[in-house]
Amino acid sequence: MTRATAIPVLWLDLDGTVRKSVDELGRFVNGPEDVELFPGVIKLMKAWKRGGGRIVGVSNQGGIALGHVTPEQVQAAMLRTHELTGGLFDKIAWCSHHPAAQHPEMARCWCRKPAPGLLIEAGLALTERHRDEMYPPYMALMVGDRDEDQECARIANVDFQWAAEWRAEAS
Numbered sequence: 001m002t003r004a005t006a007i008p009v010l011w012l013d014l015d016g017t018v019r020k021s022v023d024e025l026g027r028f029v030n031g032p033e034d035v036e037l038f039p040g041v042i043k044l045m046k047a048w049k050r051g052g053g054r055i056v057g058v059s060n061q062g063g064i065a066l067g068h069v070t071p072e073q074v075q076a077a078m079l080r081t082h083e084l085t086g087g088l089f090d091k092i093a094w095c096s097h098h099p100a101a102q103h104p105e106m107a108r109c110w111c112r113k114p115a116p117g118l119l120i121e122a123g124l125a126l127t128e129r130h131r132d133e134m135y136p137p138y139m140a141l142m143v144g145d146r147d148e149d150q151e152c153a154r155i156a157n158v159d160f161q162w163a164a165e166w167r168a169e170a171s
């Protein structure tokens with residue numbers, strides 16, 4: 001067996017980072033028709049891919065647990081987001097849970113940021129698909145627009161950059 005190649009992963013929050021939206025409660029992005037990307041995002045994502053990296057979207061979608069949006073709407077909006085980038089995401093992972101949900105099953109999870117579950121699950125899924133790769137934290141960058149993104153990056157031991165600062169690098 002050959003040694004796995006270390007690959008840099010760009011962990012991207014979606015709402016407020018990649019796509020314009022107000023929050024996870026579906027007040028702007030409800031369905032695929034609402035998805036709009038920030039300018040500069042595609043350029044930055046392409047540059048990351050040119051460097052041999054992979055890109056994973058990690059998104060809190062607690063609106064599902066609260067009944068504000070359906071899982072199908074979120075799924076369709078994710079697909080649309082991926083399409084709008086021209087297919088630059090290697091994976092998009094999201095958390096459907098919310099602490100204010102009625103049922104404990106929907107309220108308690110390990111994937112709602114700042115918990116690191118989305119990164120762990122997506123990382124495992126990627127290595128499953130690309131057996132010769134590994135994704136060490138020291139090569140990764142997480143970009144987000146909220147405190148929970150920054151905290152998630154800290155817990156995962158990954159460098160963090162604020163979304164506005166990251167997008168400014170495109171101009």
Ligand SMILES: [Mg+2]
Pocket residue numbers: 013014015016017144145146
């Ligand atoms: Mg966000």
Ligand SMILES: [Zn+2]
Pocket residue numbers: 095096097108109110111112
């Ligand atoms: Zn979750």
